[in-house]
Amino acid sequence: MIEIKGLSKIYNGERVVDHADMQLETGTITVIVGTSGSGKSTLLRMINRLIDADEGTVLIDGQDTRDMGLDALRRRIGYVIQDHGLFPHWTVARNVATVPKLLGWSAPDIKARVREMLETFQLDPDRYGPRFPHELSGGQAQRVGVARALAARPDMLLMDEPFGALDPVIRAQAQDELRTVQKQFGATVLMVTHDMAEALSLGDKIAVMNAGKIVQIGPPEEIVTRPANPFVRSLIAATDRPFRRLALIGLEDHIVSGTAQGPAIAPDASLADALSQMIWSGRDALPVVDAQTAPDAPAHKIITLRDVLRLGQAQ
Amino acid sequence: MINRARIDRLGFWLFWPGMAALLLPFAGVRRSRIALPDAQSLSNTFGNWGYVAGAVYLAVLLAFVVRLSPVWRVGLGGLLCVALVLVTGRGAHLLAPDVAPYGRVSPGAGAWLALAVAGLLWADAMVRLRPPPLWRLATGGAVLGGVCTLIASGYLDDLSVIVEYHNRARSFWSEARAHILLALGSFGVACLIGLPLGLWAAKSRAIRGPLASVLTGLQTIPSIAMFGLMIVPLGWVAANVPGAGAIGISGIGMAPAFLALVLYALLPVVSNTEAGLRAVPPATEEAARAMGLNARQRLWQVEIPLALPVLLTGARIVLVQNIGLATVGALIGAGGFGAFVFQGLGQSAVDLILLGTIPTVALAFMTALLLDTAVALCRKDHR
Ligand SMILES: Nc1ncnc2c1ncn2[C@@H]1O[C@H](COP(=O)(O)OP(=O)(O)OP(=O)(O)O)[C@@H](O)[C@H]1O
Ligand SMILES: [Mg+2]
Numbered sequence: 001m002i003e004i005k006g007l008s009k010i011y012n013g014e015r016v017v018d019h020a021d022m023q024l025e026t027g028t029i030t031v032i033v034g035t036s037g038s039g040k041s042t043l044l045r046m047i048n049r050l051i052d053a054d055e056g057t058v059l060i061d062g063q064d065t066r067d068m069g070l071d072a073l074r075r076r077i078g079y080v081i082q083d084h085g086l087f088p089h090w091t092v093a094r095n096v097a098t099v100p101k102l103l104g105w106s107a108p109d110i111k112a113r114v115r116e117m118l119e120t121f122q123l124d125p126d127r128y129g130p131r132f133p134h135e136l137s138g139g140q141a142q143r144v145g146v147a148r149a150l151a152a153r154p155d156m157l158l159m160d161e162p163f164g165a166l167d168p169v170i171r172a173q174a175q176d177e178l179r180t181v182q183k184q185f186g187a188t189v190l191m192v193t194h195d196m197a198e199a200l201s202l203g204d205k206i207a208v209m210n211a212g213k214i215v216q217i218g219p220p221e222e223i224v225t226r227p228a229n230p231f232v233r234s235l236i237a238a239t240d241r242p243f244r245r246l247a248l249i250g251l252e253d254h255i256v257s258g259t260a261q262g263p264a265i266a267p268d269a270s271l272a273d274a275l276s277q278m279i280w281s282g283r284d285a286l287p288v289v290d291a292q293t294a295p296d297a298p299a300h301k302i303i304t305l306r307d308v309l310r311l312g313q314a315q
Numbered sequence: 316m317i318n319r320a321r322i323d324r325l326g327f328w329l330f331w332p333g334m335a336a337l338l339l340p341f342a343g344v345r346r347s348r349i350a351l352p353d354a355q356s357l358s359n360t361f362g363n364w365g366y367v368a369g370a371v372y373l374a375v376l377l378a379f380v381v382r383l384s385p386v387w388r389v390g391l392g393g394l395l396c397v398a399l400v401l402v403t404g405r406g407a408h409l410l411a412p413d414v415a416p417y418g419r420v421s422p423g424a425g426a427w428l429a430l431a432v433a434g435l436l437w438a439d440a441m442v443r444l445r446p447p448p449l450w451r452l453a454t455g456g457a458v459l460g461g462v463c464t465l466i467a468s469g470y471l472d473d474l475s476v477i478v479e480y481h482n483r484a485r486s487f488w489s490e491a492r493a494h495i496l497l498a499l500g501s502f503g504v505a506c507l508i509g510l511p512l513g514l515w516a517a518k519s520r521a522i523r524g525p526l527a528s529v530l531t532g533l534q535t536i537p538s539i540a541m542f543g544l545m546i547v548p549l550g551w552v553a554a555n556v557p558g559a560g561a562i563g564i565s566g567i568g569m570a571p572a573f574l575a576l577v578l579y580a581l582l583p584v585v586s587n588t589e590a591g592l593r594a595v596p597p598a599t600e601e602a603a604r605a606m607g608l609n610a611r612q613r614l615w616q617v618e619i620p621l622a623l624p625v626l627l628t629g630a631r632i633v634l635v636q637n638i639g640l641a642t643v644g645a646l647i648g649a650g651g652f653g654a655f656v657f658q659g660l661g662q663s664a665v666d667l668i669l670l671g672t673i674p675t676v677a678l679a680f681m682t683a684l685l686l687d688t689a690v691a692l693c694r695k696d697h698r
Contacts, residue, residue: 072607074605075606081605088599099607
């Protein structure tokens with residue numbers, strides 16, 4: 001667990017991070033959103049002590065980071081920098097190998113791990129491994145940056161807008177991969193993004209920052225349904241809110257029996273997906289099938305528009 | 316037939332001085348090494364063959380006016396240069412008996428001009444060919460090797476500079492050693508002092524300004540004054556520090572010249588080190604820290620490799636500057652090729668001046684080529 005207590009940073013008399021408090025439970029993803037210049041990167045950098053806090057403390061499993069060896073601390077925290085920050089004179093493979101090398105892994109282990117990480121992020125190791133960073137697209141470079149941060153299986157991961165340069169398709173894939181990898185070794189992740197949709201889909205918790213302060217922190221439902229103040233409300237456009245909320249609810253728990261015609265929807269889809277299909281096909285109920293069930297078997301499990309409308313309602 | 320598009324600009328403009336070379340004296344013959352030269356034309360030297368040689372030469376120049384592919388131009392230009400050197404050497408051989416044993420035959424204005432034109436045409440063609448760095452280096456080495464072989468073959472032995480060289484063969488090589496020791500040694504010492512200073516300046520803003528002003532101040536002292544200034548303190552050291560004299564420190568000679576060169580070299584070494592280190596992208600620097608590289612690992616694995624092209628560019632500047640400045644060291648008895656230059660100036664013996672100048676220029680040129688190659692090779696990897 002990472003505990004951030006009363007953390008502040010003052011630049012030229014201005015508090016760019018102002019008494020930030022936060023608890024990151026082990027094995028969860030916390031996402032920070034906020035406007036440009038609100039102090040997100042500064043907060044992140046104080047955690048691995050790239051910059052020193054002026055006030056407050058950071059505790060990792062109860063131990064103050066100031067009492068830890070600086071290099072040891074940083075080697076166990078994966079870090080994805082906002083501008084990818086790849087070493088321009090090293091190949092992609094060497095970049096990814098950075099921390100394992102520092103930790104003294106054996107050469108075959110490093111090699112295998114580099115391949116694994118590049119494959120995880122959809123980069124063919126034989127093709128991209130020997131390239132230099134200037135031979136990559138922006139999105140590819142970002143993925144290498146994430147692969148590098150994860151290479152040594154850190155138990156903590158700080159990510160500063162890791163997927164900013166990715167197109168929506170690759171971005172969704174990269175998010176999935178991040179989720180999978182994170183679950184695999186139970187890493188504690190703190191991630192910064194500008195994209196509310198990304199925050200809502202990835203975060204176990206979302207922290208909203210404005211002018212150096214954390215103005216609200218909580219699970220995605222809470223941010224969408226009970227924004228603490230007009231600033232948080234403004235982050236999710238009024239017209240988007242019902243859909244954002246529905247996207248957070250799986251339809252599994254809201255299946256009823258009945259009959260419905262037409263193509264079925266998978267039970268792991270969200271209520272937003274269901275609503276979208278209903279609108280598009282002009283139906284007020286959809287059959288729900290598991291992969292096992294035959295697609296055109298007479299449906300008994302359905303999801304209804306009435307339920308969707310009820311669940312999406314403002315409280 | 317030949318329209319404008321088919322005419323090569325440089326070839327066209329160099330054709331005229333190239334032709335003028337034929338009207339200037341081909342060789343100068345002197346009764347003694349300091350006598351005034353007596354001009355000889357190509358036809359005086361070779362008889363009718365002189366006209367043939369002139370005609371062939373003009374034909375080749377005309378070929379350069381037409382647009383040929385760079386490969387052709389390189390080949391033709393190279394051949395022209397070699398032919399000109401050979402013809403000059405041969406001409407000297409024919410003319411030498413007239414003034415033996417004390418007389419000298421040297422290339423005349425026409426021969427120099429023709430060689431310059433041919434050299435420019437060839438160099439221009441090389442540039443257009445854009446050979447990869449290692450090829451350029453190999454070409455430089457081949458030219459140097461060719462010239463040395465030609466001199467060793469004895470074919471040029473009747474040219475006055477070569478006569479001068481043979482007269483002083485032994486001191487030539489000891490001066491060469493002194494010259495290289497001065498230029499390279501002072502560079503080495505400047506690096507030992509300048510690299511840490513540059514590193515310090517890159518990391519600390521406070522030191523940057525004052526350091527730059529001091530070093531720039533040193534750089535602005537005229538070289539002769541600088542060499543003179545060194546005499547006093549080093550003379551004092553030699554007289555007052557026991558053992559200083561034993562290791563070769565004295566007010567004149569190698570030590571003050573060496574010190575002066577070190578001082579001159581400091582500014583470029585320090586400023587290039589600083590600039591190179593500061594040019595490391597901030598994101599890269601931050602990533603290196605965040606990955607847990609400690610200060611020393613960052614320096615050796617990230618900062619220095621990334622600064623290397625700039626560092627090598629600095630080394631090139633310093634070495635070429637040192638090779639040139641080392642000649643001035645001869646004024647205070649440091650030796651080096653400058654010794655020939657100043658003796659030659661004193662005796663108004665042009666051959667002797669050339670004996671000091673030509674190897675200095677060749678040395679500077681080869682050094683620059685070598686370091687350019689190194690820079691190009693280490694830039695290839697990134698950016
Ligand atoms: N080294 C510094 N010196 C002075 N001011 C700084 C420094 N670093 C950041 N700041 C200021 O601190 C504030 C917060 O910066 P920070 O980089 O944390 O913002 P951010 O939330 O990450 O913004 P973005 O979304 O644009 O990345 C900004 O106003 C910035 O100008
Ligand atoms: Mg930022």
